[in-house]
Amino acid sequence: MSVLETRQLTRTFGAVVAANSLDVTIQRGEIVGVIGSNGAGKTTFINMVTGYLPATSGDILYEGRSVLGMKPRQITRLGLARSFQVAQLFPQLTVLDNVLMALAAAHEAQPSMLRHFETAEAVREARRILQAFGVAHYADSEASAVPQGARKLVDIAMALVSKPRMLLLDEPTSGVSADEKFPLMDAVMAAVRQSGVTVLFVEHDMEVVERYVSRILAFYSGEIIADGPPAAVLGNPRVQELVVGKRASAREEALA
Numbered sequence: 001m002s003v004l005e006t007r008q009l010t011r012t013f014g015a016v017v018a019a020n021s022l023d024v025t026i027q028r029g030e031i032v033g034v035i036g037s038n039g040a041g042k043t044t045f046i047n048m049v050t051g052y053l054p055a056t057s058g059d060i061l062y063e064g065r066s067v068l069g070m071k072p073r074q075i076t077r078l079g080l081a082r083s084f085q086v087a088q089l090f091p092q093l094t095v096l097d098n099v100l101m102a103l104a105a106a107h108e109a110q111p112s113m114l115r116h117f118e119t120a121e122a123v124r125e126a127r128r129i130l131q132a133f134g135v136a137h138y139a140d141s142e143a144s145a146v147p148q149g150a151r152k153l154v155d156i157a158m159a160l161v162s163k164p165r166m167l168l169l170d171e172p173t174s175g176v177s178a179d180e181k182f183p184l185m186d187a188v189m190a191a192v193r194q195s196g197v198t199v200l201f202v203e204h205d206m207e208v209v210e211r212y213v214s215r216i217l218a219f220y221s222g223e224i225i226a227d228g229p230p231a232a233v234l235g236n237p238r239v240q241e242l243v244v245g246k247r248a249s250a251r252e253e254a255l256a
């Protein structure tokens with residue numbers, strides 16, 4: 001059985017068709033990269049699948065069950081977690097306390113019960129998670145004082161504490177320096193392999209995509225114009241013209 005399946009999934013914003021009848025099937029254990037130029041519909045797709053944006057029409061099946069119309073929390077509880085383009089940490093709390101909060105949320109604790117998640121066992125589990133992501137040395141630092149790459153890792157670690165079976169990452173390397181991006185992705189992938197979670201991530205950096213994924217979905221103007229192994233998709237002339245080329249020229253313009 002597939003982990004995720006969308007059927008004719010569509011979202012419009014007025015006259016803009018941000019997702020046009022998307023049929024996507026993701027199998028267990030796949031690591032899938034989603035690429036596309038600005039405005040191609042990547043975030044719209046992730047937001048619909050995770051319940052942050054209602055679909056205009058179509059269906060979304062997670063492990064064979066429709067999650068259409070469910071709230072983000074309900075979808076997370078079913079085992080489909082996500083991280084955001086900007087790390088969603090409580091800046092004044094320490095990194096350890098952020099992970100403890102995520103552990104409490106994963107157990108659906110009420111605020112009055114949060115104290116129960118500061119047990120020696122919970123702290124040990126939180127430290128183990130930080131260790132798995134290579135950021136244990138930041139455990140007692142305030143989240144706002146931690147470098148961007150490490151903050152992103154903590155954010156992704158927090159998405160994994162609920163032990164999801166599928167993880168959606170929106171631009172894990174955005175805002176991260178060139179030096180940090182491969183160590184960050186190595187740490188994420190090591191943790192992902194350990195947990196066996198299926199991953200789909202949006203990524204603008206083709207070097208990152210090529211290195212870490214087994215399959216690419218290329219979006220353009222709300223449609224998927226190519227779907228397959230990295231070499232085939234990145235070598236596809238339409239992808240080169242409409243996705244890779246556009247990104248390269250946008251970068252050149254920005255540098256000019």
Ligand SMILES: Nc1ncnc2c1ncn2[C@@H]1O[C@H](COP(=O)(O)OP(=O)(O)OP(=O)(O)O)[C@@H](O)[C@H]1O
Nearest residue numbers: 013016017018036037038039040041042043044045
């Ligand atoms: N809330 C909204 N209201 C109106 N239009 C929207 C809204 N969200 C997205 N759109 C439009 O839908 C289209 C797809 O946008 P989306 O953000 O999904 O693209 P993207 O591929 O994630 O782009 P980026 O790489 O810039 O994040 C764009 O034309 C965008 O302007």
